[in-house]
Amino acid sequence: NAGVTQTPKFQVLKTGQSMTLQCAQDMNHNSMYWYRQDPGMGLRLIYYSASEGTTDKGEVPNGYNVSRLNKREFSLRLESAAPSQTSVYFCASSESGQGYEQYFGPGTRLTVT
Amino acid sequence: GQSLEQPSEVTAVEGAIVQINCTYQTSGFYGLSWYQQHDGGAPTFLSYNGLDGLEETGRFSSFLSRSDSYGYLLLQELQMKDSASYFCAVHFGNEKLTFGTGTRLTIIP
Numbered sequence: 001n002a003g004v005t006q007t008p009k010f011q012v013l014k015t016g017q018s019m020t021l022q023c024a025q026d027m028n029h030n031s032m033y034w035y036r037q038d039p040g041m042g043l044r045l046i047y048y049s050a051s052e053g054t055t056d057k058g059e060v061p062n063g064y065n066v067s068r069l070n071k072r073e074f075s076l077r078l079e080s081a082a083p084s085q086t087s088v089y090f091c092a093s094s095e096s097g098q099g100y101e102q103y104f105g106p107g108t109r110l111t112v113t
Numbered sequence: 114g115q116s117l118e119q120p121s122e123v124t125a126v127e128g129a130i131v132q133i134n135c136t137y138q139t140s141g142f143y144g145l146s147w148y149q150q151h152d153g154g155a156p157t158f159l160s161y162n163g164l165d166g167l168e169e170t171g172r173f174s175s176f177l178s179r180s181d182s183y184g185y186l187l188l189q190e191l192q193m194k195d196s197a198s199y200f201c202a203v204h205f206g207n208e209k210l211t212f213g214t215g216t217r218l219t220i221i222p
Contacts, residue, residue, distance in 0.1 A: 031208045040121075042200055042212035043156065050208055058209070090155060099208030100146045100163070104155040 001026055004105035006091050012111045013081045021076040021108050023091030029103075030096040032074040033058075034066060036087040037107075043090060049074055050096075081112045117201055117213035124219045125191055133186045133216045135201035143206040145177050145184045150215070151197045159186070161204070188218075196220045 004025045013019055025032065030051045035043040035058075045058030047066040055066050063085060065077045074093075078085060088109050092102040116138040125131035135145065144163040148156040160170050162177035162184060174187040188195055198217050202210040 033209075040214070042202075042214045044212070045209060048209060059211075094208065096208075099206075099210060100144055100161045100202075100204035101158045102156075102210065104157070106155050 003027065004091055004093055004103050006089075006105035006108050008108060009106065010109050012113065013078075014113055015082060017081050018077070018079050019081065020078075021089055021091075021110075022073070023075065023105060024073045025091075025093040025103070025105075026072065027093060027103065028071070029093035030071070031094045031099060032068065033092040033094075033102065034064070034074070034076045035090045035092065036060065036085075037090060038087050046076065046089075081110075083112045086110060086112045117203065117211065119199075119201060119213045119216045121214070122217045122219070124221060125188075127191055127193060127220050127222050129191050130187065130189050131191060131218065133188075133199050133201075133218065135184045135186075135213055137182050137184075137201075137203060137213075139203055139211075141205070142203040144204045145175070146202045146204055146210060147173075147175050147186045148200045148202065148212075149197050150200065156200065159199075191220050193220050193222070 007022045033048040034046040049055045049068040052071045091105040094102045146161045147159040150156045160175040177184040198215045200215045202212040
C-alpha cells in the first residue's frame with residue numbers, strides 16, 4: 001500500500017498562473033482533506049470531502065477549488081496563484097467516523113513568485 | 114472560534130521524560146489528537162483521547178481533562194529520533210480537526 005500520494009513534490013509558479021495539486025489514497029477511506037502549513041504554524045484546513053461527490057469549505061478556502069474525482073482522488077486547484085499561497089500543501093485521508101486519525105501524504109512545496 | 118495553545122519550543126535530555134501541554138478554548142468537541150512531524154516530513158498520528166484520562170501507547174502517553182480544558186502528551190525514555198514538532202488537534206466529530214501551532218521538541222545528549 002502506498003498510502004496517500006501527492007504530486008508534484010515541488011512547484012514554482014508565477015503570480016497569476018494556475019495549477020492543480022493531485023492527491024490519491026489507496027486505503028479505501030471515505031474522507032479526504034487538503035491543508036496548508038506555513039512556517040512555524042500548524043495545519044489549516046482548506047477543504048475537505050466526507051465522501052465521493054461532496055466537498056465542504058474549511059478554515060481558509062479563498063483562492064482554492066477542489067474536486068473529489070472518485071473515492072481515491074481529491075485534487076486542489078489554484079486558479080490564479082498569489083504569493084500569499086506560498087506554502088506546503090498536505091493531503092490527508094481518514095476512515096468515516098475516525099477523522100481524529102488522519103493519514104497524510106508527503107506534501108507539495110509550492111512557491112509563488 | 115477555536116484556540117489551542119502549545120509551548121513553541123521544549124528542550125529535553127536523552128533518556129528523560131518530557132510533557133508537552135495543550136490548552137484550549139473551545140467546547141463541544143469529541144476529543145483531542147496528537148501528531149508528530151519531523152522536519153520536512155508529513156504529520157503522523159500518535160494518539161487520541163476520546164474520553165478524559167490517560168491513554169498509553171508504548172513510550173508515549175496522552176491525557177485529557179475537559180473540565181480543565183487541558184491535555185498533554187508525555188514522552189518517556191526520550192530518544193534522539195523524538196526530536197520533532199508535536200501538534201495537538203481537537204476533533205469535532207464531523208471528520209474535521211483543528212490543529213494547534215505546534216511544539217518543537219529538541220532532544221540533547
